[in-house]
Amino acid sequence: MRDDTLHYTTQFKETGFVFAPFNSDEKAVLFPLEKSEFIHENISIEENVSLNGNTSDEVISDKEKHLHLVEKALDEINKNELVKVVLSRKEEVQLDKFDVLLTFKKLLNSYANAFVYVWFHPKVGLWFGATPETLLNIEGNSFKTMSLAGTQVYVDSEEVVWKNKELEEQQLVTDFIESQLKPISTNLKVDKKETIRAGNLLHLRSKIEGELNNGSNLKALIRGLHPTPAVCGLPREKAEEFICQNENYKRTFYSGFLGELNLKNKNSYLFVNLRCMSVENKVASIYVGGGITKESSAKKEWEETIAKTKTIKKVL
Numbered sequence: 001m002r003d004d005t006l007h008y009t010t011q012f013k014e015t016g017f018v019f020a021p022f023n024s025d026e027k028a029v030l031f032p033l034e035k036s037e038f039i040h041e042n043i044s045i046e047e048n049v050s051l052n053g054n055t056s057d058e059v060i061s062d063k064e065k066h067l068h069l070v071e072k073a074l075d076e077i078n079k080n081e082l083v084k085v086v087l088s089r090k091e092e093v094q095l096d097k098f099d100v101l102l103t104f105k106k107l108l109n110s111y112a113n114a115f116v117y118v119w120f121h122p123k124v125g126l127w128f129g130a131t132p133e134t135l136l137n138i139e140g141n142s143f144k145t146m147s148l149a150g151t152q153v154y155v156d157s158e159e160v161v162w163k164n165k166e167l168e169e170q171q172l173v174t175d176f177i178e179s180q181l182k183p184i185s186t187n188l189k190v191d192k193k194e195t196i197r198a199g200n201l202l203h204l205r206s207k208i209e210g211e212l213n214n215g216s217n218l219k220a221l222i223r224g225l226h227p228t229p230a231v232c233g234l235p236r237e238k239a240e241e242f243i244c245q246n247e248n249y250k251r252t253f254y255s256g257f258l259g260e261l262n263l264k265n266k267n268s269y270l271f272v273n274l275r276c277m278s279v280e281n282k283v284a285s286i287y288v289g290g291g292i293t294k295e296s297s298a299k300k301e302w303e304e305t306i307a308k309t310k311t312i313k314k315v316l
Ligand SMILES: C=C(O[C@H]1C=CC=C(C(=O)O)[C@@H]1O)C(=O)O
Pocket: 086, 088, 133, 148, 149, 150, 151, 203, 229, 230, 231, 274, 275, 287, 288, 289, 290, 291, 308
């Protein structure tokens, strides 16, 4: 970007790089291509960068608050008000030293299979992430998306057994995506569940693809998908309301989406903003969440968020 003016997109018709918040009523920030410089560079990721820096002891933990939040959601689920809700928290880490480029390089080095980014706008802030989740790839009328949910810690193999809780949690996401896409697409294909690795974690994923109907457009696709129950819940509106009223902080761009919008041949590549952090005044805020269903245990959900912070902590 050549200046610090904030631009937004509401129709997703512009060309550029989009950075959208979780809350779909709030505006998505756009770096318009015509006001930006597009620099293509092959970064060497073989550079020897040491990992594991200056965190751990100074973590301000909010375990009690998170346990309470999950219990409250379980009450709503038991009353049949919600089927699933993704609950998250923000963990703040004081940094002794911090180098933007080095942090970005460490992320690139550590997560070859993730969409790794650093994003900065002087009026919004500095964000980093290494996300395993594609929201949407669209080339012409053909699109690809995925249903990603269910987590276990990677030990030494990707050949693992999944419990019912995770299988159902991910199936809810697949079914939601399918029902949202059916009215606006054709040739919808949903692949079998597979296990994928994202750093120290494993997830369940089903790839989904199809073709956009003639009368439909990118905005309908984005609005249909975001937020999926991988980051929000079911029913969508009730889960979103629960999140906004009960989480102990404001998500802003965590679990929103970001990426190239209508670039080269009008193709878009959008990712869900997970395993991310914002950094301000040498404090890193790491954002982590997990899906709560009737079979969840508050303690395990807490532990899952701890495991998820490791993606980012590894590079601090
Ligand atoms: C909401 C997050 O992850 C989502 C993606 C994969 C697995 C998830 C889970 O097992 O709960 C979440 O749905 C997060 O990492 O903050």
